[in-house]
Amino acid sequence: MSVTIALDAMGGDYGPQVIVPAAIKVLSEVDGVKLILTGDQDQLHDLIKKHHGVLGCRLSIQHASQKVEMDEAPSQALRIKKDSSMRVAINLIKTGEANACVSAGNTGALMAIARFVLKTLPGIDRPAIISALPTIRGHCYLLDLGANVDSSAENLYQFALMGSVLANAIDNIPDPSIGLLNIGSEIIKGNERVKQADRILSHSHLNYAGFVEGDDIYEGKVDIVVCDGFVGNVALKSSEGVARLVQHYLQESFQQSIFTRLIGLLVLPVLKNFRQQMDPRRYNGANLVGLNGVVIKSHGRADITAFAHAIHIAIIETRKNVPKHISAYLEPWLVEGQVV
Amino acid sequence: MSVTIALDAMGGDYGPQVIVPAAIKVLSEVDGVKLILTGDQDQLHDLIKKHHGVLGCRLSIQHASQKVEMDEAPSQALRIKKDSSMRVAINLIKTGEANACVSAGNTGALMAIARFVLKTLPGIDRPAIISALPTIRGHCYLLDLGANVDSSAENLYQFALMGSVLANAIDNIPDPSIGLLNIGSEIIKGNERVKQADRILSHSHLNYAGFVEGDDIYEGKVDIVVCDGFVGNVALKSSEGVARLVQHYLQESFQQSIFTRLIGLLVLPVLKNFRQQMDPRRYNGANLVGLNGVVIKSHGRADITAFAHAIHIAIIETRKNVPKHISAYLEPWLVEGQVV
Numbered sequence: 163m164s165v166t167i168a169l170d171a172m173g174g175d176y177g178p179q180v181i182v183p184a185a186i187k188v189l190s191e192v193d194g195v196k197l198i199l200t201g202d203q204d205q206l207h208d209l210i211k212k213h214h215g216v217l218g219c220r221l222s223i224q225h226a227s228q229k230v231e232m233d234e235a236p237s238q239a240l241r242i243k244k245d246s247s248m249r250v251a252i253n254l255i256k257t258g259e260a261n262a263c264v265s266a267g268n269t270g271a272l273m274a275i276a277r278f279v280l281k282t283l284p285g286i287d288r289p290a291i292i293s294a295l296p297t298i299r300g301h302c303y304l305l306d307l308g309a310n311v312d313s314s315a316e317n318l319y320q321f322a323l324m325g326s327v328l329a330n331a332i333d334n335i336p337d338p339s340i341g342l343l344n345i346g347s348e349i350i351k352g353n354e355r356v357k358q359a360d361r362i363l364s365h366s367h368l369n370y371a372g373f374v375e376g377d378d379i380y381e382g383k384v385d386i387v388v389c390d391g392f393v394g395n396v397a398l399k400s401s402e403g404v405a406r407l408v409q410h411y412l413q414e415s416f417q418q419s420i421f422t423r424l425i426g427l428l429v430l431p432v433l434k435n436f437r438q439q440m441d442p443r444r445y446n447g448a449n450l451v452g453l454n455g456v457v458i459k460s461h462g463r464a465d466i467t468a469f470a471h472a473i474h475i476a477i478i479e480t481r482k483n484v485p486k487h488i489s490a491y492l493e494p495w496l497v498e499g500q501v502v
Numbered sequence: 503m504s505v506t507i508a509l510d511a512m513g514g515d516y517g518p519q520v521i522v523p524a525a526i527k528v529l530s531e532v533d534g535v536k537l538i539l540t541g542d543q544d545q546l547h548d549l550i551k552k553h554h555g556v557l558g559c560r561l562s563i564q565h566a567s568q569k570v571e572m573d574e575a576p577s578q579a580l581r582i583k584k585d586s587s588m589r590v591a592i593n594l595i596k597t598g599e600a601n602a603c604v605s606a607g608n609t610g611a612l613m614a615i616a617r618f619v620l621k622t623l624p625g626i627d628r629p630a631i632i633s634a635l636p637t638i639r640g641h642c643y644l645l646d647l648g649a650n651v652d653s654s655a656e657n658l659y660q661f662a663l664m665g666s667v668l669a670n671a672i673d674n675i676p677d678p679s680i681g682l683l684n685i686g687s688e689i690i691k692g693n694e695r696v697k698q699a700d701r702i703l704s705h706s707h708l709n710y711a712g713f714v715e716g717d718d719i720y721e722g723k724v725d726i727v728v729c730d731g732f733v734g735n736v737a738l739k740s741s742e743g744v745a746r747l748v749q750h751y752l753q754e755s756f757q758q759s760i761f762t763r764l765i766g767l768l769v770l771p772v773l774k775n776f777r778q779q780m781d782p783r784r785y786n787g788a789n790l791v792g793l794n795g796v797v798i799k800s801h802g803r804a805d806i807t808a809f810a811h812a813i814h815i816a817i818i819e820t821r822k823n824v825p826k827h828i829s830a831y832l833e834p835w836l837v838e839g840q841v842v
Contacts, residue, residue: 376739395685399716
């Protein structure tokens with residue numbers, strides 16, 4: 163099956179400087195994939211030439227005259243930037259010219275535009291952001307990462323369902339296990355919404371494993387961890403902060419004396435392996451899940467390797483047809499007039 | 503000033519096996535401190551003897567016939583365990599026989615009993631749990647860590663106020679800076695309670711620095727980070743999870759071959775320094791702040807070094823009279839009939 167991915171070439175902190183070479187890299191790695199770059203035609207032309215890319219049916223440009231700024235209000239981007247590289251990329255899914263799109267741009271704007279243009283799947287109230295995170299046993303998926311705040315118990319159930327379908331599609335896990343993020347049994351057992359979501363999940367057909375705590379995410383106890391977007395975003399960002407702190411400590415430890423610096427040199431190949439495992443680029447590419455289409459959000463500061471990874475995620479999800487699977491899962495319950 | 507600290511000697515995963523030697527260690531380190539161990543008299547007697555401790559006015563025992571279990575419901579501990587080592591330790595503050603207490607026991611029960619026996623300070627609705635966390639620049643305080651869920655904007659303001667007084671007392675920071683934990687400006691800007699707390703803090707006399715995100719905690723951008731207890735607990739636990747994951751990766755990297763194992767041996771003294779910086783024992787001792795008294799919660803799995811650190815925190819806070827400072831700060835506003 164040939165897939166076509168639209169790339170918002172002007173999005174992210176580095177824009178086409180990163181996205182054009184990433185596109186050329188991906189085309190050299192996989193067959194049966196077409197990429198459409200959306201953005202300033204002249205600039206993209208020059209960059210493709212510079213990176214020895216070949217324009218043709220595998221790599222094409224769709225001109226867009228505007229660009230959504232990283233700090234622009236989503237509502238404004240939606241209203242005013244109708245010819246932005248982001249909007250044009252999403253439109254290509256709507257018209258059927260592309261199967262998916264990848265953007266490193268403004269997350270709020272991407273969510274707002276994707277929701278407006280593509281609509282959510284029947285039975286899904288709100289799309290969510292989901293991403294893979296490393297664990298001691300491999301990786302797990304965490305959602306929502308910030309698309310929704312004050313999620314209701316029903317929203318949390320829908321997140322669980324979408325996560326389950328996604329993990330099944332991407333990792334071929336037959337019946338992915340789901341944990342609901344909560345705080346220690348020691349203290350107050352969660353808030354009302356979490357307790358209610360626990361009841362819904364316990365009676366669902368999903369492989370629900372009960373409550374998990376923040377540290378369980380990285381233990382790999384479950385395949386999917388479900389939480390409200392405010393909580394998930396804080397968990398993700400705190401984790402990034404700790405990882406940076408640890409690297410800072412490690413660097414400091416090797417710079418205490420000439421002796422430790424020499425050891426540091428010797429240890430470089432070992433630490434290279436360590437850094438590779440810690441490399442957030444290996445996990446670049448979050449999903450805006452719950453939409454009528456595959457929309458992948460790359461980190462704004464993604465480099466060529468990281469952005470290429472996000473494109474690969476889009477290819478896999480398109481080939482596995484994730485939105486269709488979510489719909490298929492929801493259908494029997496929709497007939498009965500309710501999701502749960 | 504001589505201070506007396508009550509130690510819940512039966513609490514925590516290791517109970518008196520850890521707490522008795524920790525107490526003896528602290529007495530050998532500081533002057534002007536008296537410690538009262540609460541718990542099973544015979545067992546404590548034997549352990550003090552075993553560890554060459556001297557019973558007398560500096561180290562005494564207050565018998566308690568019960569023990570709060572780690573998984574016991576707080577309400578049950580409060581109702582039924584009236585002669586538990588935890589309750590007896592807190593009672594000693596109430597009667598004025600002790601200035602503070604330290605417990606490694608069940609957090610929920612400690613909070614419930616402390617709140618019932620000691621009451622909250624005038625103007626404080628709910629006590630909070632606060633702890634120091636390492637940052638690139640030193641450390642910062644995070645609260646609430648799980649005592650409260652669904653905190654209101656007023657609660658968040660009170661947390662900020664208590665954090666400010668505590669950081670000032672412990673670290674001698676004249677006017678500690680406060681950040682309100684939120685999610686990226688990129689996406690939806692927080693929930694309603696956070697937005698409202700932002701407005702209250704902006705008009706307060708506190709040194710409010712605005713919103714911070716999860717990764718800013720470890721950057722050391724502010725002295726105090728304020729959030730709801732559910733969010734704070736998840737942030738803390740996720741951080742612990744990542745730190746463990748990183749150590750796992752590091753260990754794995756050094757065990758790939760005989761060569762990397764040899765390098766690992768060479769690198770041991772350097773990594774020792776690294777491990778010391780990462781050592782959570784350096785930060786053991788969270789505060790139950792907002793009560794009429796100093797109550798310190800040690801980690802349940804604390805070892806001797808870690809529990810001793812928690813005792814030292816109790817000594818410092820007693821000497822600095824943190825509860826009185828919080829009251830003094832609140833008083834002018836209480837007269838006007840409102841806190842804010």
